[in-house]
Structures are given as C-alpha cells and as structure tokens.
Amino acid sequence: MTALIGLQDCDTSIMAIQTKKEEGPAKIHGLKEGLNVMEKRLEAEINQLEEYKRDRRKSEQDIEDVESRIEKSNEKLSNIKSNKEYQAALKEIDGLKVEKSLLEDKVIEIMEEIEILEEKNVGAKAESEKLKEEFEKDRDEILKELKDLGQDLENLEKERARFSQTIDKDLLKRYDHLRKYKGGVAISPVVKGICQACHLGIPPQKFNDLIRGDELMDCPNCMRIIYWSEDEGLQNVIQKC
Numbered sequence: 001m002t003a004l005i006g007l008q009d010c011d012t013s014i015m016a017i018q019t020k021k022e023e024g025p026a027k028i029h030g031l032k033e034g035l036n037v038m039e040k041r042l043e044a045e046i047n048q049l050e051e052y053k054r055d056r057r058k059s060e061q062d063i064e065d066v067e068s069r070i071e072k073s074n075e076k077l078s079n080i081k082s083n084k085e086y087q088a089a090l091k092e093i094d095g096l097k098v099e100k101s102l103l104e105d106k107v108i109e110i111m112e113e114i115e116i117l118e119e120k121n122v123g124a125k126a127e128s129e130k131l132k133e134e135f136e137k138d139r140d141e142i143l144k145e146l147k148d149l150g151q152d153l154e155n156l157e158k159e160r161a162r163f164s165q166t167i168d169k170d171l172l173k174r175y176d177h178l179r180k181y182k183g184g185v186a187i188s189p190v191v192k193g194i195c196q197a198c199h200l201g202i203p204p205q206k207f208n209d210l211i212r213g214d215e216l217m218d219c220p221n222c223m224r225i226i227y228w229s230e231d232e233g234l235q236n237v238i239q240k241c
C-alpha cells in the first residue's frame, strides 16, 4: 500500500507539472498578443503621422503654386489696357489670395495635428518599449520555469519507476487502469468512513474491514483502491504526500 500511495503521489505531481507545462506556452502567447496589439497601435499612429506630413507637403506645394499664379497675374496687370480686363484680373488675384489663405489655414491645422500626434507618438513608443522589455523578461522567466519543470518531471518519472518496480504487476495494471478512467486518481484515503475521492460513505462493515487492513479494498462507490487514513503504518508515507 505504501508503494501505491507513493506512486499516486508521483502521478498527481506529474499531472500538475504537465498542466503547468502546457500553461507556459499559452501564457507566452497571451503576452505576445498584448505586445502585438500595442505595436500595431503604434504603427497605425506612425502611419497617420506620415499621412499628415504628406498632406502638409502637398498643401505647401499648393501654396507655392498659388503664389506663382498670383505673381504671374500681377505681371499681366501692367500690360492690360481695358478697364474691364483690369477689373477681371484683379478679381482673379483676389480669388487666388483667398485660396492661398485657406491653404495656409489648412497647413496650420495639419501642423497642430502633427504636433499632437508626435507627442502621443513619443508616449506610445516609450510604452511599447517598456511592454516589450516586460514581455521579454516574463517570457524568459516562463521558459526558465518550464525548464525547471522539465527537470522536476524527470525526477518524478524516476521516482515513479522505483515505486512501480516494487508493486505486483496485476495490481499495477489495476492501478493504471483506474487512474486512466478516474481522472488520474486511482487510490483514495478514507477519513472517518468517507472516501476522499468520491466523498461518499463506506458501509460500516466494510470500513471495519478496511481498518483491520488484511486485504486491499476498493470504494464501493467509485471503485478506487482505498486505505484507512489513520493507519499508523501509512502515516509516514501520507505525511510525505
């Protein structure tokens, strides 16, 4: 029975480690996703900034064009003879000046947007860098933990093998079968007449037999192999668990 308890203890620990080992890569994946979201946001902001800068350059180019048109119109003015033509040219120049003024307003607006976005960008960049550093630190920690878990697992497998060697082959088969179909728990202590795996009571006569400890018994409800939790002979092993 002591070997069985030891074996179950090993298997329970192995299961816990395997679960943890599976969680590691998922955790890393989750962290990476968070970082990706942040980096995408930053990229979008940078693209937006570039777009504003392109807009500004375009508007500045437009201003230059309007200016040269105004200049040309002014040159034409001196050659105009008729009053009507002169008035029309003046009107054209006024129109161009309004156009230029609107473009200048637009450039100022764009520059304000650029300023806001650049400031935001500095913050987002710093945040992104920080997040990246944190991610790398967390990832390395998880990877180290996984490595340690791998070592623990190896040790447990060795211990498990040692226990297995001392257990009768048929009993070991029964144990493995139970473990497979009973959620990884093949044996269970009985405390005050209650099976600790299924939490149901053992009939009094059966419980008395269990306390006597003459034979290996199983729980009439969940069929797991049971042992009396207060058995002094098993106490050392149980405390180890």
Ligand SMILES: [Zn+2]
Residues within 6 Å of the ligand: 188, 195, 196, 197, 198, 199, 200, 219, 220, 221, 222, 223, 224
């Ligand atoms: Zn039970």
